[in-house]
Amino acid sequence: MTRRVVFRRFGEVDVLEVEETIVRKPGPGELRIATAFAGVNYADVIARRGFYKWAPPFPTCVGFELSGTVVEVGEGVTSHTVGDRVAAVTRFGGYADEIVVEAARAWKVPDGMRLEDAAAIPAVYITAWQSLMEVARIRAGDTVLIQAVAGGVGLAALQLAKKVGLRTYGTASSEEKLELARAHGLDHGIDYVRLDFEQEITRLTNGRGVDFVLDSLGGTGLRKGYRCLARGGLVVTIGAAGVAPPSRDPVSFLRAGVELVKGGVYHPFQLIEDNRGIAGVQVLLLWDDLPRLDRAMARIFEWWREGAIKPHVDRIVPLADARDAHRALESRKTRGKLLLACAGAAGGAG
Numbered sequence: 001m002t003r004r005v006v007f008r009r010f011g012e013v014d015v016l017e018v019e020e021t022i023v024r025k026p027g028p029g030e031l032r033i034a035t036a037f038a039g040v041n042y043a044d045v046i047a048r049r050g051f052y053k054w055a056p057p058f059p060t061c062v063g064f065e066l067s068g069t070v071v072e073v074g075e076g077v078t079s080h081t082v083g084d085r086v087a088a089v090t091r092f093g094g095y096a097d098e099i100v101v102e103a104a105r106a107w108k109v110p111d112g113m114r115l116e117d118a119a120a121i122p123a124v125y126i127t128a129w130q131s132l133m134e135v136a137r138i139r140a141g142d143t144v145l146i147q148a149v150a151g152g153v154g155l156a157a158l159q160l161a162k163k164v165g166l167r168t169y170g171t172a173s174s175e176e177k178l179e180l181a182r183a184h185g186l187d188h189g190i191d192y193v194r195l196d197f198e199q200e201i202t203r204l205t206n207g208r209g210v211d212f213v214l215d216s217l218g219g220t221g222l223r224k225g226y227r228c229l230a231r232g233g234l235v236v237t238i239g240a241a242g243v244a245p246p247s248r249d250p251v252s253f254l255r256a257g258v259e260l261v262k263g264g265v266y267h268p269f270q271l272i273e274d275n276r277g278i279a280g281v282q283v284l285l286l287w288d289d290l291p292r293l294d295r296a297m298a299r300i301f302e303w304w305r306e307g308a309i310k311p312h313v314d315r316i317v318p319l320a321d322a323r324d325a326h327r328a329l330e331s332r333k334t335r336g337k338l339l340l341a342c343a344g345a346a347g348g349a350g
Helices: 042-049 115-119 122-136 152-164 175-183 197-204 219-227 250-262 268-274 290-306 319-330 343-347
Strands: 002-006 017-021 030-040 065-073 085-089 098-102 106-108 143-146 167-172 188-191 210-215 229-237 277-280 313-318 337-341
Touching: 002 319, 017 319, 030 085, 030 115, 030 122, 030 319, 030 343, 042 319, 065 098, 065 115, 085 098, 085 115, 085 122, 106 290, 115 313, 115 337, 115 343, 122 152, 122 210, 122 229, 122 290, 143 152, 152 167, 152 175, 152 210, 167 175, 167 197, 175 188, 188 197, 197 219, 210 219, 219 229, 219 250, 313 319, 319 337
Parallel strands: 143 167, 143 210, 167 188, 210 229, 229 277, 313 337
Antiparallel strands: 002 017, 030 065, 030 098, 030 337, 065 085, 085 106
16 A cells, blocks of 8 residues: 545535555556655646646546655566666655556656655746747757746756756846846846846847747736747746635636736737747646657756756655645745655665
């Protein structure tokens, strides 16, 4: 028997519960992993509230990234052996002490990398990589505005942008968060509680705007971010944290709808006339694109070895306290990555 965290109805954090379960043996091409750390992402919160269309049915176990140690290999697996330290992605189920995943979606952790850092990489760094390297195709000398720059994806995107040679602008809700981002190379920080970030970008760029915006806000933030673009610029949107309703009650839905409308509707002719663009990235849909995943993880690990990538783990919460992890994420006070410590965490040092 092993543990996992599930919910059997949508709602607040109290719907999360720990249950005992039996993990099946790995089939052909699969691995059974003793989970050390599982990543906690805002998508998990949205799924718990009932607004994530890709979430599995009840009882739902969320979590789609983890690190740990291979304890059993299925038939035909030659890429991994028992005892390998791995980082892996899965279509949910990550909040568990053990899990079976396809070997093709698990990567050996580089020597010297801690398992907690390995668990902090897949979701946020692949999101940032796809957004900046593949969609925006950033180049040295470009400029980028990163919303929520002290969050998990924000810090990952910042590190990639600095590695390539961009001038970076970032927003956060406090000076403390901006100081963290500056420690990771942020050039210009904007406290959006005190300042209007659109006006600040106009001022800081002498009216030109930025080449790219990485948007995770939606709603009003998306509209203002679009207006921050220079001619020929592109917004890459990865979420709508500023729009997602906190619950399923009618008032929350109405408020979310109003904020969604504030984000605007962008007709192709408007994009042509503005000479600007909007693109979207949904990281879970990349899990099936194995060649792309392999390329991204190989380069991310390479840049980690070079010292350009440094995962920032804000805190580690025991698996049994998953409710506390969700509370922390919903508070918007976390910085960088939040992890759950599972049964295999004792072997986390590399």
